[in-house]
Amino acid sequence: MSKEVWGYHEHPKRREPDWEINPQTAAVREGLARSGFGETSEALYLNSGFTYANSQEAVDSFTDETDHFLYSRFHNPTVAMFEKRLAAIEGAEHCVATGSGMAAMFVSLACLVEAGDHIVASAAMFSSCHVVITEILPKWGITYELVKANDKAAWEKALTKPTKAVFIETPSNPLLEIVYIRFVSDLAHKVGATVIVDNVMASPVLQKPLELGADVVMYSATKHIDGQGRVLAGALLGSFEYIYEKLIPFTRHTGPSLSAFNAWVLVKSLETMELRVTRMCENAQKLAEFLETRKEIKSVRYPGLASHPDREVIKKQMKAGGTTIGIVALSISLIILVIANH
Numbered sequence: 579m580s581k582e583v584w585g586y587h588e589h590p591k592r593r594e595p596d597w598e599i600n601p602q603t604a605a606v607r608e609g610l611a612r613s614g615f616g617e618t619s620e621a622l623y624l625n626s627g628f629t630y631a632n633s634q635e636a637v638d639s640f641t642d643e644t645d646h647f648l649y650s651r652f653h654n655p656t657v658a659m660f661e662k663r664l665a666a667i668e669g670a671e672h673c674v675a676t677g678s679g680m681a682a683m684f685v686s687l688a689c690l691v692e693a694g695d696h697i698v699a700s701a702a703m704f705s706s707c708h709v710v711i712t713e714i715l716p717k718w719g720i721t722y723e724l725v726k727a728n729d730k731a732a733w734e735k736a737l738t739k740p741t742k743a744v745f746i747e748t749p750s751n752p753l754l755e756i757v758y759i760r761f762v763s764d765l766a767h768k769v770g771a772t773v774i775v776d777n778v779m780a781s782p783v784l785q786k787p788l789e790l791g792a793d794v795v796m797y798s799a800t801k802h803i804d805g806q807g808r809v810l811a812g813a814l815l816g817s818f819e820y821i822y823e824k825l826i827p828f829t830r831h832t833g834p835s836l837s838a839f840n841a842w843v844l845v846k847s848l849e850t851m852e853l854r855v856t857r858m859c860e861n862a863q864k865l866a867e868f869l870e871t872r873k874e875i876k877s878v879r880y881p882g883l884a885s886h887p888d889r890e891v892i893k894k895q896m897k898a899g900g901t902t903i904g905i906v907a908l909s910i911s912l913i914i915l916v917i918a919n920h
């Protein structure tokens with residue numbers, strides 16, 4: 579067995595993204611660590627612990643003197659393949675995978691805040707994220723303010739006071755409201771806040787929050803990253819400082835880890851993500867344009883339509899309109915009828 583296998587997981591040391599690699603190539607290549615048996619595709623390491631050649635190697639491993647997987651709550655070779663591949667696609671220094679999107683969302687904030695801290699978030703948020711910010715964290719003395727997604731003046735006003743973290747979701751689920759990531763990030767940094775973007779609805783294919791000034795990107799990998807309804811998972815991506823100095827010291831002991839099996843499913847999902855999301859966007863764009871012409875439909879909201887109220891911001895930060903359409907009609911059966919007849 580090659581000794582190199584043990585050196586695969588990178589312990590705290592800075593890793594610059596390799597900009598030479600095209601994200602679509604990274605999606606099928608990056609992160610692959612062969613076991614030494616020469617397997618063609620990524621191996622599935624369904625083990626909780628790891629062995630050591632001798633007691634000295636065990637001591638060195640547990641004191642971080644040497645690179646060695648220790649325990650799958652901390653890291654696991656298959657999970658590391660997923661993290662490395664997603665980081666390469668996102669253009670992030672590092673990634674930590676979690677057991678669900680909500681685990682990622684919760685730890686993204688919990689690793690930063692303490693009693694007395696303040697969080698500013700966009701009011702348009704996925705329901706469980708809303709509960710974490712407005713009900714769970716306040717029980718531990720963390721205050722919050724919610725701001726209307728596209729209200730620039732309200733963001734300016736909210737981000738005048740000291741703020742530990744800004745949490746935004748854009749486009750939002752399900753109302754497809756848009757936050758201007760560059761604008762909010764610039765304001766947030768002036769008051770010392772870490773900007774976390776829930777990029778679930780856009781996916782790494784359509785929007786790159788780190789390039790737009792954000793500090794941390796959060797995913798429910800359950801959505802576009804798996805995209806096939808098989809597993810729950812989440813991920814956080816960001817700088818060396820955030821991942822190794824804030825996040826890992828928290829997740830290592832609180833245990834929101836991703837299972838190796840689910841990571842293995844996701845490693846393969848990443849290979850097709852760009853193709854799937856691109857096709858879904860093309861279909862959604864055509865469908866949204868069609869629905870807009872129908873008198874049975876009261877209104878259509880889709881980031882790819884000129885009628886979206888934040889179209890100018892969308893053009894600055896998203897590559898396409900996304901995979902989800904919002905429709906207001908007199909009844910659901912009417913929408914089904916209109917689509918079915920075409």
Ligand SMILES: Cc1ncc(COP(=O)(O)O)c(C=O)c1O
Pocket residue numbers: 678679680681683704706707747750751776778779798799800801810811812
């Ligand atoms: C925008 C957004 N954030 C977070 C989540 C939570 O992800 P999970 O269901 O993987 O915990 C979801 C799930 O639908 C979501 O749509």
